[in-house]
Amino acid sequence: MAGYLVVAAVGIAGIVLFLAAMLMRRMLSPVSANPVRLTTYESGVDPVGLHWGQVQVRYLGFAFLYVIFAVDAVYLFPWALVLRKADLGAASLAEMGIFIAVLLVGLVHAARRGLLRWLP
Template structure:
């Protein structure tokens, strides 16, 4: 029994040695010339201006939340639709109940004005 632990320990040690060796070889073969331009922060081709802190309006979080709701809806709906014929009528009723809950949520979001972009 203890012999198998020795094999596992040897494999782990050899794996770590290989990993550390690869990192050391990469460090030894890398040529770097750190200049002021290379050390400057790069942001999509534009020089960064101002602070790195920006507040986001809560409306964007609501759109993200609505997206997650409809993504989950799609996750349930598409696989169900592919095997609908084998499941029967009861699952059709259950899916319409599920879609009714999603529709009520969408109606609520519409009535609260969440879906308006302005």
């Protein structure tokens, strides 16, 4: 039961800290409603025209590469730290081999599409 109390205490502390930060932001932030502050602002670009702007498809490739490398880092580093334990055995090695194979398929796909070239 003590383990649940610790988890509950950490959750309550997180909620209290979040609420305190929001309250302090509300109390300390300056309030001045002028037309410039109320305009739409996205990524440093002022909105132009009446319709949505089209995003270039090449950014999807960058997102694809980010997901490949982020997932790679999220799973490989903890696995490498736990690998020192002798009881992991061949099953863990086979699972990580499958994981790396899936990542390599993604990297080969990115390389075939030309996403890994330095110059356009």
